[in-house]
Amino acid sequence: MITSTFRGLPGIGPSRERELWAKGIRSWNEVPRSGVLLSPRLDDGLRRGIDELQALFEEGDVRGLARRISPAEHWRLWPWALGRTCFLDIETDGFTDVVTSVAVHGEDGPRAFVRGVSMNGLGEMLEGYDVVVTFNGASFDLPVLRRAFPGLPIPPVHVDLRSVFKRLGEQGGLKKIEARLGLTRPGEVEGVDGYEAVRLWHRWDDDRDLGALCTLVEYNLYDAIQLRPLFDIGYNRLVEQTGLPIEPVRIYERGDVLYDVSKILGELRSRF
Incomplete structure (x- = not known):
């Protein structure tokens, strides 16, 4: 596109x-x-x-091209900028800007960064990307990250899928849009939402409930992973609206990263 x-x-x-x-x-x-x-x-x-x-x-200058087009049209960089794009979601303690977990899904698969456990390396990973994709990140994820980690090298090009889907007439939060589009999550985290994520963090922080921490991290990982098929669907719909003869992209499947998620959770459990 x-x-x-x-x-x-x-x-x-x-x-x-x-x-x-x-x-x-x-x-x-x-x-x-x-x-x-x-x-x-x-x-x-x-x-x-x-x-x-x-x-x-x-x-291959993604940043240079992005500067030449309106931010509202940065979705058009997909899928050309695939290798330079990451999908990001954060969780917080629910009261302040304390970031408890950050999930980043990029070309080499997903990674989880957890407060007090494995937060090192977040900046190094983000530095390798030009585009960051979020859902409602303009209002929440990115401002919170900037306040929590001053100087964090957040990719300069941002695609907020909340705006993309609002443009397509899809209202509501991430989980509601996923459900309408038929995107599912593993049973372990199917019913988890942002409020439950806060409770899971405090069960870990207060009681050292490792099961709660693992559920939180898995939930956070799928928040980031699900952004990829969501972007594919949004991109295809926006391209269709143009009437241009452009082939739709393949919709990413979460099954592609099941092993990666299992490995991350296994490594997390092995720390304690």
Whole structure:
């Protein structure tokens, strides 16, 4: 989808982008090097801008391309930026900005970072990504992380799936949207929600209930893991709305990471 993006180039907004698509110009390489498309003034800026975007694309410069398009359209970087994208979710103690658990799902699978147990390495992992995907992260996860860990290298490009699905007419929280889309979780965490996650943390923090901690971490991991198929579905729906002949992406399946989750929980139990 990113190579079909003209919005953000000089003088090109949503309506002119649609005009270009309607003229059969559906990607950068379909823009003719001569002739009038929109107007002589706009065409000159369009062609120069496409040359710049193409260079960034060929260099794999995700951050550079993201700076050239509206944040509301950063979803278009998917799936080109797959290898530079992570999915993130956090849990807190429910009272303050104390972060109890952070789950990050990236190209090499999921990882869990737990307060007082395994928080080291979070910054190093995040530093390797250009794009972070969350659900409601603009209001919660990212501001809380910045306050809790000043200087944490959070990826600069952010896609908030709450905004993506609101744009698609889907209201409600993550769990409600998952249910409507038919996305399920393992039975161990199927009924866990944010309020229960707070209680699980305090059962660990106050009573050293290892089972509660493992359930919390598993729940947090699946909060991050489920963002991947959610993004796939949202991307496919938004692409469909454009009417462009772009192949839908395969919907990620949580079965792809069952071993990874089991390994993380096993390593957590072995610490105590």
